[in-house]
Amino acid sequence: MNGVPIDAIPSEGRERPSRPLIPENPTADRTGRLVYDEGGARSARPEECECASSNTDPSIDRPCSLEALDGSWYLRLSPVGEASSDATTTHGAMRVESRTDDRVRISGDVYVEAPACEDGRASNTRPDDSLTIGDNWYPQFENSKYSWYFRSLGASYREGLVRCDVRQYVWDPDAEDFGEERSDGSVEFECSAEPVTRSWLPQPTLRLTGTATVGGTEFDLTAYKTAPYYRGCLLEVDVMEERAWVESADRNTRQPLRFRDVYSDTGIEFAVTVDETSVPKERDLTLTEIRELLGSHHSTVPPESNKWRLWLLVGSEMKRYSTLGIMFDDTEPYREGVALFFDPELPDDRRIRESARGKKLGETPLAFLRTAVHEIGHGFNLYHPKADEHEVPVGKTIMNQTSDVIGAASAANPFPDVASFAFHDHNRTSLVHSPDPQVKPRWKRFGYGHGDVGSGPAPPSDLTYDRDAPESEELVLDLNLPETVFPGELVIVDVTVENPTDEPRDVTSALNITEDYLSLHVRSPDRTRTTPRNVVRFCTDRQTTSLSPGERLTGRVQLLYTNQGFTFDRPGPYTLWAELDLGDRTLRSASTDVLTHSPLSEDHLDLSTLGLNEGVGRSIAVGDLGVDAGAEDRLRSLAEDFTTTDLGTAASVVLSNAYSRDVRDVRRGRVLRDSDRDTASYFLELAVQDRSAFETMRVATAVTPPGETDAPVLDKLIDRFDALDRYDAAEVEDARDVLTDFRTRRDTETDDA
The missing domain is CATH 2.40.128 (Lipocalin)
Known part of the structure; x- marks a missing residue:
């Protein structure tokens, strides 16, 4: 240490x-x-x-x-x-x-x-x-x-x-x-x-x-x-080899801008300890490896301490994915640490300062510092403005995603210079005055106290705002999901954006609930409204694609388990709708009704019991098993006994993907669980045993680890479809189309942020 x-x-x-x-x-x-x-x-x-x-x-x-x-x-x-x-x-x-x-x-x-x-x-x-x-x-x-x-x-x-x-x-x-x-x-x-x-x-x-x-x-x-400040917090920083923690950055003023000063100006005093600067280097990190790195080295404070504290890991990057930062929210203690990535490159764009174009995030201290302040804000339970139901304006303040700050930049006032190193008043007031369970790291889930998440005090009326983002009338957003479900059943929502116009249209391609460009809203039987999001928080560059006239793009979202827990966990009528952030416009779908009923057979009851297990839910949500032996046993039962169901197929996909590679403890240089080619192949076969190629790939893309568009299981499935005589060319092409949609992240946004 x-x-x-x-x-x-x-x-x-x-x-x-x-x-x-x-x-x-x-x-x-x-x-x-x-x-x-x-x-x-x-x-x-x-x-x-x-x-x-x-x-x-x-x-x-x-x-x-x-x-x-x-x-x-x-x-x-x-x-x-x-x-x-x-x-x-x-x-x-x-x-x-x-x-x-x-x-x-x-x-x-x-x-x-x-x-x-x-x-x-x-x-x-x-x-x-x-x-x-x-x-x-x-x-x-x-x-x-x-x-x-x-x-x-x-x-x-x-x-x-x-x-x-x-x-x-x-x-x-x-x-x-x-x-x-x-x-x-x-x-x-x-x-x-x-x-x-x-x-x-x-x-x-x-x-x-x-x-x-x-x-x-x-x-x-x-x-x-x-x-003379309102709240205090410890921060431990661990840094990967050949990367660096940026405590301060020059902003062409007499005094450098420091991480602690940004928070103390808001009223939060930080004590920062850079504890470890030799975390073994690894170019590409998986979700499981990042979680293990965050959870394996908390040295400054005893685990039983009640002190407010957070951990920040400065790592390399997510596996070939433009992720700037990440926070896990799937197990207790919630909101205890975030990862900040050094290696992602800033766009080569006229709105980026010339000296920063194409440079790694960590090589541009001002941009890196802004991202660090932003990620720690998530540890204090702060939302991205575009996802905040209090209608916080999208712009240049700290909790805006980098793509939105770039959207406010120009050649004359480029990023990162354009960024405001201040919190919007709504965020600042939450940091200072919201109750401890809402703000204190390691207590309640991310999102607690926002809107209908928990029954915490709603903010005073002066802390809600009108967001001036007109609705798009050119594109169409549709949801497709079952009309009836039972608790514990894997529900996959097809989210489709279509261009019915005669001209090409640029759209946000991140049709998922991990990056905050797509919001799904659920009204439960007691009329409570929630906005489920993935249990992993991603901060990414906005990715767009151009839809030709008549073209559509579809994403698949699993709603078994999210940051709200199990979505359809009780009988009764539910209503769902979606909103997609297009940068300067919002696209909203029509509402869709879903009726949840009790299991109607012994098989459904068994499936419901397994599906409502938290270990299973978390594994499906993160698309990986990790080292949870209890969840592995239940996933194995689902994969072997429920091959005709979406949840059984999802369990097979998760297990096959998990056994396709080692689970590594990067810090200690050891393998926590060996890859096993035979076991991975066994579950791959179960995934395709009783399903069409389209059905299997639809489930696989819905439960693949967030951010891992190149997860090993996806191409292996395509290879298996090609090798099996029972799939004709048209069926396999349908599966390829699903995978193409899933991997459509073609262009880092330039003009519509």
Whole structure:
């Protein structure tokens, strides 16, 4: 191990933070009352906000300024009148966003646990697993102790006194989600500009006191400022040989642009450890190898720690695929690490800075740094704007895909110079104020808290936007899938884009749910709407193809298992529709209804039981077995006993592909599972045993590992079709057409991004 845990380094041995905990002049001017709305914006008409009606006057000699209040606070709540011997420790993290007097917004996450002292009294110490970065620290807690979240609905400030209306959202620990219980309340506190010292605090800080009434309970409130930022996180970086981690990049300014500065400008403080710089080089990486690399070396923090942390691997590239970054979201802990690829080349395009055209991403520090910041944003549960149901505008901000930023560039203002190194306000507010389960890496699945994914708090109305992307009236988008299915059945959706015009039309060729150009929307029997995506997140260049008049392109999408879990997991009516992002236009399909019913036979019941196994679902979703022995046994049963079904064929394809090559641990230079030609051939034969060439290839392209258009099993299937007498030339040509559609990624986009 080359690195040292960053929070074990003495503060004097590290660079001091650019923002002081206590501003140079923390005392407020003697001003009148300032009033803020639900979105934190300063209101011109105080009477519009209930919190402005407070008659409480400040009672402190040196009131704390709004600038001094801005940052992270360790919050302690004590129910009024509760005996100390019966007390629990009710504490958490509170974030006050008030860097200027134009915006005040407050949020917090509260955890409840047994008292730290045997006599029942709450101890005056920092939480055990707090994250320390220099002299700043961040209260961080065990997920299982999570109790509730609150955010301000409006606030007022006058000479160190803050009063705000809040909404409480109560966490259901059994459901691991926010339940229906929520209530409105209020928080009132005042803060002196006089620093306080405590033996358990690393430096003098500010203290505020007051009361909170939440959920019908009145609390005495005490809080200590812990940092001038809102949240803190550790980042471990591991780097492959002959590649490099780009911590900073020149942007023709006096100071280089640094990774940590981009996040600290948003309010997130990072401690970065470059731990390993000699991961054995490997030119092409498979999904399984990338996942193994991410999961096999977490050295800076013990696995049981509650500290916020992420891992980033700087690798070579995905197997012959223009992928800039990737995140896995198929097993717990979710969102724990991302891979960033050094070797993909930037387009040779007039909108790319001349010195960067055709260069590797890692050889263009500014582009590489932007991608690193973007990929870590996914670890914090941030979406690409085009996929965000809150209608975040597509443009130049950090969470836009590279192709969309290039689309905003020109020869006069080329990429990467055109890129904004700032988060859109929706993303920034989510980073700062969304509840811990939504933002904290390694907790909830990617997408939790967005729209109808989970029942978490919806964002305030000021954080939804109108996206100005007109619908295309020239092309047609169609969905084809079964009218009836049963839980556990493999459902494959044919997504077809057709050009019915008399002129060629360029279209996005990524007809999958891995890259965020295609969105499938599902309305379930209880009317909940979800947008299922692959359990692997890809960030790619936009790939386009030109459709001649009357030509069509079809992609196949499996909906057995996605980042939402099993799609059709209960009986009842479902409705599906799709939207395809074309760059400057959106193409939407008509809605299609699907009825899910209970299994109607013993065979269907057996198939349903196997299909609803999570190991099987994950294997189908990633198109590979990995080293999951339990899933292998079930896939083998499906392949051998259900050869006439799509799920049985899918299991055969996954197993044949898995045994076509070694599963390698690249870091340790060893093979985790040997390839086996005989076993691969055995399952290949099962895949074609009772199916037409078209049916087999349709399933194979739907379950091939995302990004691996050249997966070994695909060409082997074509060879097998050619060798078998029972397939005529027309049948084999149908299968070739399916494979051609699947591999249609002809041109990196130039004009329509």
